[in-house]
Amino acid sequence: MIIVTGATGTLNGATVDHLLKRIPPEQIGVSVRDPSRATHLADHGVRVRQGSYDNPAALRQSFADAEQVLLVSSSDLTADVVAQHRRAIDAAVGAGAQRILYTSTHGAGFDTPYPPLGIHAATEQYLSESGAAWTSLRNGFYGDPAQLLGAWEETGEIAMPADGPFSWIDRRDAAEAAAAVLTADEPFEGPIDLTLPKPVTLADFAASASEIAGRRIERVVVDDKKWVADAISRGTPEEVARFTLSMFQATRSGHFSDSDPTLTRLLGRSPRSITDQLKDLDTR
């Protein structure tokens, strides 16, 4: 059985949908914090059990019969996230899972200003010492383009701090790839990078946005201090602004400039490009 956590979240919810296209529902289980939000999966014949990274006993029970467990990286910013991940890994090992998979991030490592990368690196380290076989799905960046680009449709410009190359993937592609990895004939060992075939910059986003809008969208580089001050004056909490800035600072060092063909190979097609992704927003 394949057990998936975070199945009431966006990424792993979509992963379960893709799994249902590949294997029978009785081979799929989910461990979710609130089973009442997973009745659609139970209706499809998926085993639904309650589990939380904060409750090791329930978690272990929810992982029973697992050959593979896919762990979502926690979104609980108030918690010690690495401790949560350790508890989840311990529960999967305790339940006898042969392989543990984890949704990590491209560029995971301890040597960058962007805090999530260290969390993912610490979790991968714990996985590597767990005794179970493991796979880390190092997804490129994804999320709401408005947070990355600002209000370019109104202002006609992408006014953000200086950036460097990075991969901006479509979360739907990440989910499809995860399902492909979980059902592959041959297992994937250790970290795998799931990136665009070629990294992008905000200048590339400006070019794509210009193409879609049919008018010139400028890329304007804003000084770090000014950008943080402007964000705070618009009502963004200072720690959130500084956190976002740290991401741009990490991209500048070339930390995300490599790319890997694995995502393309798993999908059997090109991943959705940034133009595809912006067009999708346009037609929503």
Ligand SMILES: NC(=O)c1ccc[n+]([C@@H]2O[C@H](COP(=O)([O-])OP(=O)(O)OC[C@H]3O[C@@H](n4cnc5c(N)ncnc54)[C@H](OP(=O)(O)O)[C@@H]3O)[C@@H](O)[C@H]2O)c1
């Ligand atoms: N690569 C990137 O650029 C990128 C971008 C955004 C996020 N992420 C990471 O990727 C993860 C998945 O992304 P997403 O878009 O699917 O986010 P999401 O929709 O917020 O899903 C997060 C999931 O984590 C679950 N969760 C939170 N705390 C938990 C706990 N204590 N025990 C068990 N499950 C817990 C949530 O459960 P509930 O459904 O019960 O709330 C939810 O299902 C995020 O949590 C974040 O760590 C990566």
